[in-house]
Amino acid sequence: MPLDPSLLDDLAWRGLLAHTTDLDALREALAAGSVRYYVGFDPTAPSLHLGNLVQILTARRLQDAGHTPYLLVGGATGMIGDPRDSGERTLNSADTVADWVQRVRAQIEPFLSFEGDNAATMVNNLDWTGxxxxxxxxRDIGKHFPVNRMLARDTVRRRLESGISYTEFSYVLLxxxxxxxxxxxxxxxxxxGGSDQWGNLTGGVELVRRADGASVHAFATPLITKTDGTKYGKTxxxxxxxxxxxxxxYAFFQFWLNVEDEKVGELLRIFTFLPRAEIEALEAQHAEKxxxxxxxxxLAEHVTTLVHGAEETARIQAASAALFGGGDMGGLSADxxxxxxxxxxxxRLDRADGLPGVLDLLVSAGLAKSRGEARRTVTEGGAYVNNVRVTDPDHVPSSDDLVGGTWLVLRKGKKSFKGVEVV
Structure with missing residues (x-):
């Protein structure tokens, strides 16, 4: 596979180079041939999250440019966890971590190619630490780590007063x-890895130099934050x-659909594979209108398709259109x-109680404060059940109206809607 000489320039344009070791040496190495690289994921939860997605997509960018990925899922480091500012981590059992290792591997695998000259390889650090x-x-690892350097790490320094266990303190060695x-x-x-891992990344570079006298490389991607500086990725x-x-x-799609205007260009660069010209055209269009x-x-369409697939994205878009009156409810997936x-x-309503009339439904759903207000909404033409206008205040939906046998969609006016789940 031919190497892409513009890789580092593209990463820089996308804002993915927060820190690097020797940038010129890295550029030279990437131009010389297929570089074997790795990125690690600790299974400290049953799923990866938005921050991990940055690393997965960056790994794919390097593989697409001709380099060879090693994806490390930390069955050993996941037993301990990197130090964090909020205090000691809860240590999970070996069985729990082993289960999460498999879950995390399954989430990473669809993003990389495991065939061809630069096929990806999955590794588990429990294999060489267990x-x-x-x-x-x-003797072999600890002797290469000066304690004063370890104490100078930001997270460790902030934790010294409140206390940090030797377990978490030693994470950088592992x-x-x-x-x-x-x-x-x-x-x-x-x-x-992420810029919050820079101390660990450079620790690895330094260990390879001290132990084997070799020069290796590292770079860090930025943390993804909102305009106020707080971390992205929280719902x-x-x-x-x-x-x-x-x-x-659906919630995943809505997260991207609702990002701040000021962050759209940055997130398009980081989380999509759209070419530069297309992203810049979207930015210009967004700035104008x-x-x-x-x-x-x-952003919502491309990232949701990457993570959940094109079919799921199409279902979400159809559901969104239908909820705002732009489509047929009958063809929607109940899920x-x-x-x-x-x-x-x-x-939620109990099916055993039977379906109430439209006035009671509007009140139960919070779309009207009283039956009187609900009646006015109906008589003025502002009430809809499954996108069909209801004009009779005495209308009672039937079981045939339940989408997927479970749901009614109530709408008041153009934008206010609620669901009624009949169970």
């Missing part, structure tokens, strides 16, 4: 050992997960519609 004795670890093991066993000479329920059971594809939200729509309505707001 049988390592404490004495060997201290991650650095990963680089040394992959360098020795597979010829890996490049590691990358009302927590992290924006890649697992559809933890964050529904931001109310059309062309950038957000492209997709249900996810959308739970995000927008919904109520």
């Amino acid at each position: 049988g390592l004795s404490v004495i060997d670890f201290l 991650q650095s050992m990963d680089y040394l093991a992959l360098f020795r066993d597979h010829g890996v000479t490049l590691q990358f 009302e329920g927590g992290a924006l997960w890649l697992d559809p059971d933890l964050t529904s594809p 931001p109310f059309l939200r062309a950038g957000q729509k492209a 997709t519609l249900g996810a959308a309505l739970r995000e927008a707001g919904s109520v």
Whole structure:
């Protein structure tokens, strides 16, 4: 596979180079031939999230440019966890971590190619740490780490007053050992990760130099933050997960659709594979007519398709159009519609009680404060059930009206809608 000489320039244009070791040396290495590189993911949860997606897509960019990926899922480091500002991590059982390793691997695999001259390889650091004795670890790895350098790491320094366990303090040794093991066993000479991992990344570079006298490379991608500096990737329920059971594809799509105007261009560069000319055209269109939200729509469509597939994205778009009166409810998937309505707001009714009339439905759903207000909404032509205008205040929906046998969609006017789940 021919190498792409513009790789580093493209990464820089996309804002993906927050820190690097020797940039000129890295450029020379990438131009000389297929570089073996790795990026690591610790299974500290049953799913990866938005921040991990940056690394997955960056790994794919390097592979598309002709370089050879090693995807490390940390069965060993996942047992400990990198130090964080909020305090000690809860240590998970070996069985839990092993299960999460498999889940994380399955989430990463669709993004990379495991065939061809630069096929991806999955590795687990438990393979080279599981049988390592404490004495060997201290003699062969620990002797290369000055304690003063470890104390100078930002997260460690911030935790010194509140307290940090030796377990978390030693995390940098384990991650650095990963680089040394992959360098020795597979010829890996490049590691990358998020900028919050820069101390660990450079720790690995330094360990390879001290232990084997070799020069290797590292770079860090920026943390993704909102305009106020807080981390992106949080929804009302927590992290924006890649697992559809933890964050529904509809909620995932809506997250991207609702990003701030000021961040659209940055996120299009980082999270899509759209070419530069197309992204710049979207930015120009967005700057001229931001109310059309062309950038957000492209971002939501492309990222949701990357993570959940084109068919799921089409279902989400159809559900979104239908909820705002632009499509037929009958052809919608009950799962997709249900996810959308739970995000927008919904109520549950017991099927055994029978379906109430439209006035009571509007009140139960919170679209009217009283039956009198609901009656006025109906008589003025502002009430809809499944996008069909209701003009009779005494109308009672039937079981045939339930989309997917479960859902009614109530709408008041053009934009206010709620779901009714009949169970």
